[in-house]
Amino acid sequence: MVQRVRAQAVIDAVVAKADEDGHGVAVAVVDAAGTLVAFARTDAALIGPVEVAQKKARTAALFGTDSIDLGRDAQPGGAIYSIEHTNGGLISFGGGIVLRDGDTVIGAVGVAGATLDADEDLARLGAATF
Amino acid sequence: MVQRVRAQAVIDAVVAKADEDGHGVAVAVVDAAGTLVAFARTDAALIGPVEVAQKKARTAALFGTDSIDLGRDAQPGGAIYSIEHTNGGLISFGGGIVLRDGDTVIGAVGVAGATLDADEDLARLGAATF
Amino acid sequence: MVQRVRAQAVIDAVVAKADEDGHGVAVAVVDAAGTLVAFARTDAALIGPVEVAQKKARTAALFGTDSIDLGRDAQPGGAIYSIEHTNGGLISFGGGIVLRDGDTVIGAVGVAGATLDADEDLARLGAATF
Amino acid sequence: MVQRVRAQAVIDAVVAKADEDGHGVAVAVVDAAGTLVAFARTDAALIGPVEVAQKKARTAALFGTDSIDLGRDAQPGGAIYSIEHTNGGLISFGGGIVLRDGDTVIGAVGVAGATLDADEDLARLGAATF
Numbered sequence: 321m322v323q324r325v326r327a328q329a330v331i332d333a334v335v336a337k338a339d340e341d342g343h344g345v346a347v348a349v350v351d352a353a354g355t356l357v358a359f360a361r362t363d364a365a366l367i368g369p370v371e372v373a374q375k376k377a378r379t380a381a382l383f384g385t386d387s388i389d390l391g392r393d394a395q396p397g398g399a400i401y402s403i404e405h406t407n408g409g410l411i412s413f414g415g416g417i418v419l420r421d422g423d424t425v426i427g428a429v430g431v432a433g434a435t436l437d438a439d440e441d442l443a444r445l446g447a448a449t450f
Numbered sequence: 451m452v453q454r455v456r457a458q459a460v461i462d463a464v465v466a467k468a469d470e471d472g473h474g475v476a477v478a479v480v481d482a483a484g485t486l487v488a489f490a491r492t493d494a495a496l497i498g499p500v501e502v503a504q505k506k507a508r509t510a511a512l513f514g515t516d517s518i519d520l521g522r523d524a525q526p527g528g529a530i531y532s533i534e535h536t537n538g539g540l541i542s543f544g545g546g547i548v549l550r551d552g553d554t555v556i557g558a559v560g561v562a563g564a565t566l567d568a569d570e571d572l573a574r575l576g577a578a579t580f
Numbered sequence: 581m582v583q584r585v586r587a588q589a590v591i592d593a594v595v596a597k598a599d600e601d602g603h604g605v606a607v608a609v610v611d612a613a614g615t616l617v618a619f620a621r622t623d624a625a626l627i628g629p630v631e632v633a634q635k636k637a638r639t640a641a642l643f644g645t646d647s648i649d650l651g652r653d654a655q656p657g658g659a660i661y662s663i664e665h666t667n668g669g670l671i672s673f674g675g676g677i678v679l680r681d682g683d684t685v686i687g688a689v690g691v692a693g694a695t696l697d698a699d700e701d702l703a704r705l706g707a708a709t710f
Numbered sequence: 711m712v713q714r715v716r717a718q719a720v721i722d723a724v725v726a727k728a729d730e731d732g733h734g735v736a737v738a739v740v741d742a743a744g745t746l747v748a749f750a751r752t753d754a755a756l757i758g759p760v761e762v763a764q765k766k767a768r769t770a771a772l773f774g775t776d777s778i779d780l781g782r783d784a785q786p787g788g789a790i791y792s793i794e795h796t797n798g799g800l801i802s803f804g805g806g807i808v809l810r811d812g813d814t815v816i817g818a819v820g821v822a823g824a825t826l827d828a829d830e831d832l833a834r835l836g837a838a839t840f
Contacts, residue, residue, distance in 0.1 A: 324492055327490075335454070358489060
């Protein structure tokens with residue numbers, strides 16, 4: 321279980337860094353079933369990333385795999401091509417990072433709206449505070 | 451525009467009161483387009499309210515009408531019966547309250563997971579802090 | 581968490597009684613997020629109940645309320661009319677029973693395919709073995 | 711027709727082997743129309759595989775082709791590219807195996823959640839017990 325207070329701490333860390341770096345982002349923390357625990361959108365964020373951040377987190381949680389890794393194998397010709405169309409649609413690029421309690425997957429954080437590299441870095445920063 | 455900091459203050463007020471009263475709730479703040487700005491689910495909340503809270507907020511924002519008022523007229527035989535099936539599905543009971551800046555609708559807050567009356571009271575409390 | 585072995589025991593109990601009574605049924609056990617843990621369809625069952633049983637279980641789990649009770653308030657004019665259109669569609673009649681661990685909702689069992697009364701009785705029988 | 715008792719035997723064989731090998735898996739047995747007959751998720755399984763296992767079985771049953779074979783031709787540039795978007799979404803990698811009665815396709819078994827190779831081996835094991 322991802323407790324609300326810990327989820328909020330992840331959100332706060334990502335938002336603070338994104339604001340500092342001048343990135344508008346959406347940040348989502350979900351539980352192991354991909355259901356939302358906490359979310360924030362910064363004032364500079366666009367609208368598209370609101371869903372993307374949630375899907376990045378959902379992708380990582382549902383398969384216990386950071387979205388950048390799942391995405392590598394979900395490319396055309398890849399070992400699990402077509403998996404991105406399951407579970408309501410997954411995200412096959414970076415920015416979704418698994419949250420673990422020991423070895424157990426208990427949720428994930430997803431960030432979208434900055435550059436692809438910055439989304440990934442911000443999500444990793446968020447996961448590191450967990 | 452609903453600024454993130456103000457949205458978070460609404461969430462925090464609702465979460466604090468819900469925890470104090472022993473209610474597990476989901477709380478969503480959306481902008482005038484019904485898009486999520488901030489969200490939290492307390493540790494005692496069930497999963498169903500996660501979507502319901504967002505739809506309550508969305509309902510109130512999209513029509514500038516608290517969900518309990520829209521719901522009254524959306525009953526079978528009511529003046530706007532069937533409107534609840536538009537916009538991806540609306541909620542026709544209490545717990546979604548419009549957020550205004552002067553006379554302008556700028557968003558809404560939705561609460562679900564407690565009793566129907568408590569959801570409405572918590573959403574009003576959240577809106578009052580706005 | 582609903583462990584697989586316990587979920588299977590619920591399924592087995594319902595299937596045995598349904599076969600004995602000559603009812604073709606679908607039986608689903610889900611976790612607190614409404615995700616399937618175990619499922620069986622008896623040889624005499626029709627196809628429609630396959631989804632209905634899962635939605636009954638999902639309804640009960642997501643709101644911590646037996647589907648017959650949620651359904652009573654979701655009728656036109658009822659206090660939560662329109663809730664049945666959330667969360668991918670809920671079931672507002674009997675046959676979905678909450679599974680608890682102490683006071684905590686950890687899942688639900690859903691039965692469909694017999695008569696409405698028999699579905700409810702079978703689901704209660706399954707929950708009682710839990 | 712895939713009788714429930716035979717479907718359950720397939721599930722039991724796969725679950726026993728997956729538990730022995732330390733893999734968390736979801737296992738689905740469907741009929742020739744792709745409709746669920748029996749399903750189980752082991753305690754170590756993640757949530758994403760729940761849908762993937764069902765889609766693997768569905769893919770194999772609907773086209774009478776093991777999912778790994780269908781997937782080979784459904785890659786971009788392949789002979790049946792785009793078929794993976796029909797029938798509610800198919801799976802174009804291993805883990806879905808056809809169940810036959812003589813030459814007649816009567817259903818399929820799908821396994822997801824272990825490694826790609828292990829999913830395929832487990833599904834073949836399940837089909838072999840049929």
